[in-house]
Amino acid sequence: MSQARVVETDVLVIGGGIAGCFAAIKAKEQGLDVTIVDKAYAGKSGSSIAAGGWWMVFNPEWGHDHDASMEDVTVNGEYLNNRDWDEIILKEAWATYRDLVSWGVEFPVASDKIEGYWDTYFTGPRAARAPNLPWGIVPLRHRKTSPVLRTQAEKVGIKIVDRIMITDLLKQDGKMVGAVGFSYDTGDLHVFKAKATITSGGNNCFRSPGFHTACLTGDAEAMAYRAGAEITGKEFPDTHFNLANYPAWKSNAELYAAYMYFTDAEGESINGTVGFDLFMEFAVHAGRGPVIWDLDAAAPGDVEAMREYVRKRANPVEAERIGLDYTRGGKYPCIGGSAAGVSSQQTSGVWVVDTKCATSLPGLYAAGDSCGARVCGASHRGPGFGVTGAAVTGKRAGLGAAEYALQAEKPVTDEKELARLKELIYAPAQRRSGFSPRWVTQVLQNTMIPYFILYIKHGERLQAALTIVEFMRDHLVPKLMAKDPHELRLTHETANMVLNAEMILRASLFRTESRGLHYREDYPRRDDPTWLAWTKVKKKQGRMNILKEPVPREWWPDLFKPYQQRYPERFPRE
């Protein structure tokens, strides 16, 4: 174990998902030496390989309306969206789609059939009503996008190092100059020295049962936090749900679009939009659970729509394997927390100070799910923003980092700092006694995943969970132990998840209002203008500090308009 391998590069990209690949390719275009390092296999990991929905595009030629789009995102994001970024996403989305096409990404329908695809597709009487989106969404094929991006990155000469878990960023004289990590195959230390570093390590989750993001443990945000960066938006959770008996069921797009019909336990229909909001949690909390996906109510058109979906987009074996036959109906209880610990996409991440994805740490750029560009504000704006946002922020970060790298000197690393980080990496492997990462992860899940912590929040409960998480942080995490390099990965992931839990709890406690996906029972309404603001957590003298960053006044809603008009979505009892 722990032979050091040193890689020198101009631009280091940590995490090779959609964001990472776009970033790397863009940086490479500037003629630099670019390296992607990924803790799994770049292009086959993270949210990017799990996503099988839609790519957002904006093209006036297709009839997309700029002002309506801006208005839509703003009302939906409840005024916490960063409009500068929204303008950029709308403007640059089309180019990212063209990139995909030119690099050979396969789509389930031909491009001239895309327009209106959503409407023709969800045709069943109980399909999600196609929201009248002012922009376009291009359907994707499951698992057919990010692997192509990887191939493209390889083609243009980007070096890719797989199966290396990055644990910390390297810092020299206040500048970020690379990262350290280890191979969980060999246990070897890997040191990456870089002029500029892009963090695109994706989201967090608590190894939740569904959503297939268990490999994402908030490493990117945790590393950046430890290096001194600011992390924003941790109070906004993702709210995906799934079938109770098959919490990891994959072709669940039927649940979310093709056949959206849910009832409470009494058979009363409950409403939801495309499934990104809290309607199930509210029903359950009110004692109306379990929520049922009621296939008995499916009309022939619904059944056809689901079949069609599976035929074109998903893996038919899956439905078979769980004995799901649309024609036979059935009532399927749903569970929440399928994506527990995931932050709403394009909301949380490392705070960026400009539209080139620079962070508060010189030399560090953030992209994709780990970029705190706040594109969507307090609520997810439905399909497309995740992947497209990742691509656009990726490209911007790639360019920003390249420009920086072109001016920067070759970094000299501080050997003492390196030795310190190395010790941190291997400390759990050195320990022969302590706590197993699997047990600590389980304790963390038990603490964080119940709906009344993650979704239906209350100051007292958040505080109680925080007490336990602090205990884990102070007492269990410092004594994590690893028997082999695989477990060493687990220990670092566990430590990062615990840190993320603390961020989520503190940000949620701090935001003493309800907004978008953040709901506080004890503060059940939006509080304008106090909370027309973003939260940021930042390390200060070893403690987690929390700050408020006001939204610029010109982006505020018209406060003379009545509350009900400002906020069309209603929280319970509103």
Added chain:
Amino acid sequence: MSSENALETDVLVIGGGIAGCFAAIKAKEQGLDVTIVDKAYAGKSGASIAAQIFWMVFNPEWTDNFDELMDTFVKSGEYINNRDWCEVILKDSLAIYQDMVAWGVEFHPDWSECIHMFPPFTGIRPKFRKAAPVLRKQAEKVGVKIIDRVMCTDLLKQDGKIVGAIGFSYDTGDLYVFKAKATVLTAGGSSYKPPQFAMRSITGDGEGMAYRAGAEITGKEFLTTFPTIASYPLWGRVTWGYLNLFPRFATDGEGNRALPFSDYLEPGPEGFRREWKLNWEFLVHAGRGPILWDLTPVTDDDIKEAQRAETKSGYRAIEHERIGLDLNQRGKIPIAGGPAGYSQAGQAGVWVHDTKCTTSLPGLYAAGDCGGTRYNGSFLTNPGLGTSGSAVTGRRAGGAAAEYALQVEKPVIAKEEIGRLKKLVYASAERKSGFSPRWVTQLLQNTMMPYFILYIRHGERLQAALTMVEFLRDHLVPKLTAKDPHELRLAHETKNMVLSAEMMLRSSLFRTESRGLHYREDYPRRDDPTWLAWTKVKDERGRMKVSREPVPKEWWPDLSKPYEERYDLRFPGEFVE
């Protein structure tokens, strides 16, 4: 659902374990009509059927060491034992033993070697699963009526007196109303359905019913600990089977011997005789886990000895085979923490005033694991005192209940009261939506079972757990659902476990010291004389109130003696190299 069965009896015994059977048989001796109701099959449920090791008997012919035993009680219970009860347990135990012999309980064939198993106490060893069923048979023989598979949910109260209980059959869903002149509560201890100890039928129902009726519950801060094999936490029996190997071969993660408590005790020959209680938790908390059962140094003779003991006690080797445990292969087996939330007879239970098991509610007697007789004090003095203590207290309760029943009139119970309780029985079944008892139980387990809540306590963490438990109590429990009578049982059990958790947390928060099995990181020493006292929780207008009941002065230790002499067990940090 809910055809109604009304039964009348002189003495109602709720729970037919060791305590319940002895109570019923004793009450029957007074010529009364006696009924046992059990939520499973009386004699084959609860801790009594799981208990396997040792049954304390004080027989002056074997050992004439009464004073030494009293001394051991008091020292290990750390001065909060009820000494009156200690005497009663010792003195009555012989008669209990003789009864069992007469009734045909089978003992370990070679039991003379067992007599000294846990010195200075002596005792006997019934065969595995061979004691409680015989007690049931005996009860049947003397004419005690037994009603199985009926779960009691609440006590009946009339004019401040307890006059029976209400419950339901989880086979048919039928309601059962038991009207009785006197009621003996022997429904066992509490637990959170732990993955070990084969005692998931014990959910604190007895304490829950008594609490709701207005009784006081004591000692909830004192829990039993017992570890299990990490990969097969449900196979508690395995660890029991090789019990005698355990203390000798446990190590911490670094390979140091991890004798239970030994780090904090002078390593004398009696060191581990006082049961391995919190020591492993201390080691784990100090980051020295996992605790391993390290079989590498085991000799062939050790193995033979263990196997011989196994065969004799009546275990089936199949259990070991099934999990691939082969002593001959040696190996290191990780150990996990165990029977979450269980406390034994003489630790926690319904407060009793005297040595007749009288509670603060006229007509109600409590014994066995749910009797707050406090003879163990803050510790589990000896592994033989659960069974024999349950038998002794059970018998006493039966006698006293009979005496009381002989003096009182046949109870008349207001229809409205029955109506009110009946509603409570079926509330979860009526609800079509809400929360499933299995999920709420899982949440409760997740909240309560980590060692840093249950065993290594701290005010902040207890408070955090309490916040969660209060949420469960206020928000989830009132919305529990039950699809069928089986789930109805689960719903009531869940409610009782949540209540039990609240009692445990409040009592633990209240006792701002460490003593015996109650360890507070933030109060790591005994606090004499403030805490020469028992805790009690009681319902007061819908809220749980905790109070302190001082131990009589004559039972205090000599406070002029230095702390170290008063207390020979050391908590972490008290250990002087």
Added chain:
Amino acid sequence: MSIERIDPELCTGCGICVNSCPMDVIRMDEKGEKAIIKYPEECMCCDYCELDCPVDAIYVSPEKYAPLMVSWC
């Protein structure tokens, strides 16, 4: 809810599944000839390995399981 088996008869040892698995559940055996389930505890039931295996040697079970909470370990 995890990968249940890799059929050693079918497996050709191509190693694709090792890279498909983001969770490091699958490794090659000591000789590097067959894929084996090395760390099933980490499986997230995403099916990627099964979908990518060219000879259909892998089966992932969709059933739910929940680990038991124990006091420590």
